[in-house]
Amino acid sequence: MTNFVVSARGLRKAYKNKVALDGTTFEIPAGRIVGLIGPNGAGKTTALKAILGLIPFDGDLKVLGKDPRTQRDALMNDVCFIADVAVLPRWITVAQAIEFVAGVHPRFDAAKCHRFLEGTQLKPGLKVREMSKGMIVQLHLALVMAIDAKLLVLDEPTLGLDILYRKQFYQRLLEDYFDEDKTIVVTTHQVEEIEHILTDVMFIRDGKVVLDAAMDSLGERYAEVLVNADRLDAARALKPIDERSLPFGKTVMLFDGADPARLAALGETRTPGLADLFVATMKGTYA
């Protein structure tokens, strides 16, 4: 059990009118980049808050071998967090922010942080108030990457950023931070942008994990087939989990665990993108 960074069994959390976690069960090994993906209100943020020990909940949860409910202080030495809501005070300057984190976090390397900020517009005297949203995230990322943590939790880290800042964000993370001893858990709605970065993916719906798979196993399990009009009945007999028609009489069907040889006889096949898989899995969520 100790080789899992996060190990959750039967997590349960209900807010006043809504069940946010409903027997949520999953495990995250070290050295992975895991995407936690789900529609709004599916329980993503609640799951992350449980991992970080920010809320009470029921069920078994071990993060780096510790219970976040009772050992949060010890856990925080090895866990870092970037939320979609900026928490940096507006009056603080770059230099003050670095000084502050250096004062509160034993694993923070100020020199490293300065190095990450070289070549950016974030000069020491600049106040958060004077920064664009992208610059604030840039500062936040530099602060967090300079902490030698084992688990990094990112909740919608690139929300509201333009495409240049988004690309740069993940580029920095891969180049300057991630290695096989670190683990990253990230939630985002920009599925296409991160799908090749992920090593594993988890779909969460109504507080339950509905898909938990290594990215390179998706191609073995799922297939998308471009079916000709005359093969429709044969294709439907193999029970596609999703189907949508295209112009010129072709239909795209998505199969889960069907025999590749039989699918190939129906038409051109390919591995579906994460976004298509997500849409098919979450059908009827808001109905």
Place this chain on the structure above:
Amino acid sequence: MAAVEWSDGAPIYRQLKERVIAMMLDGVLKPGDALPSVRQVAAEYQLNPITVSRAYQELADDQLVEKRRGLGMYVTDGAAARLLQSERERFLREEWPLVLERIQRLGLSIQELLDPQQKWGPK
């Protein structure tokens, strides 16, 4: 490196491997040249490092690159010859039969194929 589009057909690590092989065939990567680090490629192409490592591992298995301890991956001396050999075999096995079929269908003679200008004039 420019932005890349990955196709949905083959696994990404294989597409990355093919890309490196294409660079070797084009002479962009020569024997003794260093490959960029896994980290650099991962960041630049926005891929997870495991995907990149897997592509590099296959290139090493094919003896096209070799690992030098603490330094990284280097193109082997025999890479060019090995690739030329395997590309020749692949051409003869996969592409040539189709070309040959087309030549026969069009009724072209060897003479015409070897010296197209003689019959059709300079372009």
